[in-house]
Amino acid sequence: MGAADPDEELLERVAAGDPAAVRALVARKLPRLLGLAQRMLGDPHEAEDVAQETFLRVWRQAPKWRPGAARFDTWLHRVALNLCYDRLRRRREIATDRPPEQVDQGPAPDRGLEAADAGRRVALALQALPDRQREAIVLCHYQELGNIEAAALMGVSVEALESLLGRGRRALRTALADMVER
Known part of the structure; x- marks a missing residue:
């Protein structure tokens, strides 16, 4: 495991097809990815889609990952942000008369x-x-x-x-x- 990247060893295990490593990576990264996408997009369903697509790209990239080229977490955030921007661009391309419906994610009434x-x-x-x-x-x-x-x-x-x-x-x-x- 590289000192500069705390995810390097886990990513190597994901690349090798280790199901426990996949679960550990998702558990470690999913909450922050969902938070990032939710705040960028304002829609929890789109945020879930972005997180899912981001992890699909992780699975595809894991065998080709080169340690030291970039921190994995930095790359992961960049992928998620790019996917968010793709969705934001598509929203601007679709003209609507009404603003998109948003679920209130604030605290419960109690x-x-x-x-x-x-x-x-x-x-x-x-x-x-x-x-x-x-x-x-x-x-x-x-x-x-x-x-x-x-x-x-x-x-x-x-x-x-x-x-x-x-x-x-x-x-x-x-x-x-x-x-x-x-």
Whole structure:
């Protein structure tokens, strides 16, 4: 197992067809992939589709994986983000009169209506951000990636990432303040 990539040994076992390794990889990576796709797309069903397609690509790529070329987790996030962007592009190509229906993913009503309303407002404000700002916010704040890793995933400099984060945070603050005033 390489010191630089904690997933290297597990990926080698997946490539060898080890069912326990496949289950371990899914258990380790699925929650974060679903969270990433859900926040990027705002739709839990599409998020599941993205996660499934991402894992299909993992199975295909595992035998060809070259340790040291890139961290597996970085590659995995890039694949998931690309699939999210494909879906977002398709949405823009399909003109609709109504916005897409979204299931409220906020806390249950017994947790308090205020918390549910706040979660809904944040999700709506996040979806209203430009794609690159939303991607930066999701990677750094929700996926808990460092600025260097998030910048590498996005293919931008750390300075450009920090600029995207700053603009995204300001836009979120403004959007949330406007929602509270209404």
